[in-house]
Structure formats: structure tokens, C-alpha cells
Amino acid sequence: MNAAILLALLPALFWGSVGLISTKMGGSAAQQTLGMTFGALLFGLGTMFFFVMPRGIYLGKEIWVVGILSGLVWAVGMAFQFLMFKQMGVSIGMPLSTAAQIIMNAVMAATVLGEWINIKMWLVGIISIALVVFGATLISLPDKKSEKKAESALNGKGLLYLVISTLGFMLYFVLPNFLSKIEYIKPSIKAANNGIDYMTAIVGPQAIGQVVGALLIAILIFREQKVMFAAPTWRNILTGLTWALGNIFMFISTAAPSIGQTIATTFSQLGIIVGTFGGIYILHEKKSSGQMRNILIGTALVIIGALIIGNIHSFA
Template sequence: MSILIALIPALAWGSVGIVTTKMGGTAAQGTLGMTFGALVFGLVSLFGYVLPNFGAEFAFNPRIWLVGFVSGLFWAVGTAGQFVAFKKLGVSVGNPLSTAGQIVANALMAAAVLGEWTTAKMWFFGLISIVLVAGGAVLTALPDPKQKKESQAEKTAYASGFTALIISTIGYMMYFVFPNLLSKLGFISEAVRSEPNGSGLAYMTSIVGPQSLGQVIGAFVVVIFFMKEGHQMFEAGTWRNMTTGLVWALGNIFMFISAANPQVGQATATTLSQLGVLVGTFGGIYILGEKKTKRQMVYIVIGAFLVVLGAIMISNLGKL
């Protein structure tokens, strides 16, 4: 059951690129609209779940609020970069490349910094699984060498798209790892982190409310000062993309629940969440109509198989 819950983020997050493309608007409007939807979900979870179940000690804990808020700022950077990449590269290309970067960064950070891989055998098979997942994700994005050469404009778009993906990967890495890192460093006490009964459910669900505020504020900063699109922040595309935010928020809360669960852990939870690459890749092709050649479809099928194989391996490292 723990693994099934950990797969919910894959379904939700894999759908984000598809939903935001269907909703329309610019990358900035997608970023803002998504944070507005996430804010609605975050406040509902804070007052409808955390406060009645765990009390004000968790719902309004200043240290939890600081951790959640900063995590939300990192997320805003990651999401803005990802939406720019989706616009430049397409969902079926941007999604697997974004996935590859996140898997490598998050799993290694969780293993090396958070100490979740404790034996040489876990490291050996963990690194193999990362190579499989990352390699499979990259394979899904390979172009067909027989296709016509790209124009200079297309090359420029790809270059800016790849730059956005690098920024996005850094932002998402810190968003994922930051709550557990602060616990590891002692800023969040073990007593708070483990409630109730060692599951970590209280801490991780308490983060979601303040995190959503950090997401909104971070999105405003990114959109106004870096994307330079403050003049069209509140147009129709932004409000439509609130749906994207609600879809994302569903995956978010289950991601943090899984990361806090000792039976799953940070490295496994983040890796399983990235199986959304299958939803995003095939959804981009069959739902959004992004064109692929027969050769590319072969790459995609092989890549999807490697992603699933690597994810299965990494989700079972705790048994070694």
C-alpha cells in the first residue's frame, strides 16, 4: 500500500504538462495559475486536516512554517524553469529530460546528504538504477537523426529550453530535499518530525500550507523580475491554470507523505514520483498530438522500459 500511495505523485505530476498545455497561456501564466491552485489546496489541507488532527502545535509551528515557505520558493523556481522548457521543447521532450535531471539530483542528495543508502550494496544497485532511469528518460527525448536539420531559431529555442531545465532541476532538488535536510540538521526536532508514531505524517502535511504561500510569492518574483511578464499576470490563462495547480497539489501532499514514511524514504519517494515521465511522454504524443517518427517511438518504448526497471530497483533498495 505504501508503494501505491507513492505512485500517486507520478500520475498527478505526469499530467501537469498536459493539463497546462490544454489550459493555454504563457509559461508565466502557467506558473502563477499553478501556484494559485496549490494555495487553495494548501489552505484547505492546513485548516481542514492539519489543524483538527494535529493542533496548532503543528499547523502554526514557526519552524515548520519557515521550512515550508523556503521549500515553496525553491519550487517556484523549479516550476517556472520547467514551464519555459515545456514551451521551448514540447512536453514529450521536456518532461523526460526534466525527469532525468530530477532523479539524478534528488536520489543522490537523499542518499549522500540524508544518508538513506547505508551499505555498499545499496550504493551499487542504487547507482545502477539511477543510470537506468536517467538513461531511459533521455532515450525518450532523442531526435530521429533522419529528420530534417533544425533551423537556427529551433536551435536557439532548444538551447534556452535546456538552460531552463538546468535551473528547474536545481529548484526542484532543493524543494524535495529541504524539509528532510532541515530535520537532519536538527532545525526540526526528531519528536516533531516523527509524529505520529514515527510516520512523519504531521510534519509533512503541516509543511503544505506555508509551502503554498512560498510558492505564490516566489512565482510573483520570478514572473515580475525574471520573466518580465507582470503586465499579463491576471489574464485568463492564469485562472485556467489553477486547475493545473490542484492536480499538482494532489501529487505534492502524497509525495511528502511517502518521503516521511520509513517504509518508503526520500530517495524512493522522489524516484517513484518521477514515473510521471511515462504519463507526460505518452500523453504529449497521444493527447497533445506531438509528432514522433517510428524510430523515435522505438526509443520511447525502450526508454520507458528502462525507467520502470530502474524505478522498481530503487524502490526495493531497502530490502538489501
């Protein structure tokens, strides 16, 4: 396994831990989202002042537009994912969120970004995504005793939160590459240092967009302005720092020619394994023997599907 693939797997470790850490840190969805953005801001500004600027990496207005836009839509995705976790639990919510994101990101990367260039790549891509989605579905299946409760969550608020969260995350993933594809970002800026400079430069402005988005959501949607700076918000800075590490590795992997958008986003969603088993063994979300069997089979399918899509360029 080469270094680029290993790098692309790191976001799964960090992002898979986000739901676990935020649950431990406590707080409302607004407090968790806002705390996360503060952590992301610390990391983003550190990256900008101590890496991007000293190296003379381009930080013009286009970079700020791309970064802030992706940060704003991320805030929407994250806030509604936290609401989904509260509705369904991490061990059910994470697999469903994973499946939805993999489908949307792969479709966008394959069609809008044009990463799948022939019939073989489309066939392999569809099969691998189907394996991941089927595996994620198995992982999230409720047992018979809790089936009615789970169905209520999925058919009501839980499903709405899932849709909104998925759309927010999809735009966050795709915007940087889409805006470079239509040459809002000049090819020379995008190509510098194999794309790493461009993706690294985005991190600081993106963090500012995340904070602005989280503040607007906390005030206008959740109406929690009186408690949005309470203790849980500050505790969730740790959640944000964890997320930020996964974010920068994800963006670097996306820029790598041997990885690309589809592989990077699919690999990043392997955090389902961390989130699911963490929810069971760390957060003590109870599962029946039948559910555990489905979880093990589903996990194997997710890994197989991700490994296949990780080699999709060999079918070009």
C-alpha cells in the first residue's frame, strides 16, 4: 500500500472519531457545531500563518471565496449531522450518513468532475459503491425490538436531518475541485505543488466560513444565542481539532493525481467503522447478537468496496 493511499485513509480515523468525541463532550447540536468550528479555526489559522504564508503560497481573493463558501455549507452539514446523531444514535446515524455521502460524492465526482472516463471505470465504480452502501445498510439495521423506534427516526426528523446534512457535506467536498474545473481557480494555482498548495491555502478561509456559518445556524435556526458560548461549546474545540486533521488530509488526498475526489471521499467515509464500533464499545450503544452479525458482515463489505474503488484508476 503506497503512501498516498495511507494518507487518504487518515481522514477516516479522525472523522470517524468526531461523533464519539462530540457525544462525550456533550452539548446541543448548535454548541457542538460551534465548538467544532472554533477548533477548526485554531487549526486553520495556524496552517495559514505558519505554513501557507511563510511559503508564499497564493492566497488571493479566489482562495478566500472558495474557502468561505465551502466552510458555510460544511456548517450546515455538520449541524444537521449532530441533530441526526441525537435522533438515531451514532451507531445507526453514522452508517446512513456514510452511505448517502458516498453516493452523492461519487456521482458528483464521476459526472460533474469527470473522473470516471470509460465504461469499465463506471462499472467498477457502481459495483464498489453498491458494496459500500449495502454494507452501511446492514450496519444500521435495527433489531426487531427497536425496529419501530428506528423506523420512526428514519421516516421523520431523522430522514430530514440526513438529507440536509448530506447536501451540505456534498457541496463542501465538491466546491474546491468544481471551481477549479470551471477555471474560477486558474490551472496554474490549482497545479502548484501537485495541488497541495491550493488545498492547503483553502483551510484558513474555510475555517472562517465554518465559524460564520455555525454562528448563523445557532442564532437563526436553533435560536441558542443565550447558551451558545456555554461550557460544552468550549469542550468541543477538541472535536474541531480532530476534525481539522482529517480535513487537511482529505483535501491533500483529493488533490493527489493518483487519488482524486471519488477515492478520497470514499476512503474518508471508512470512518463508519470507527464511528460504529466506537458507538458500541465507547458510548455503550447496545446491540443484539443479530445486529452484531450484520455489523460484522456490513463492515467487511464496506472495506471491500472501498478497496475496489481505491484501485479504480487501474481500469482507466
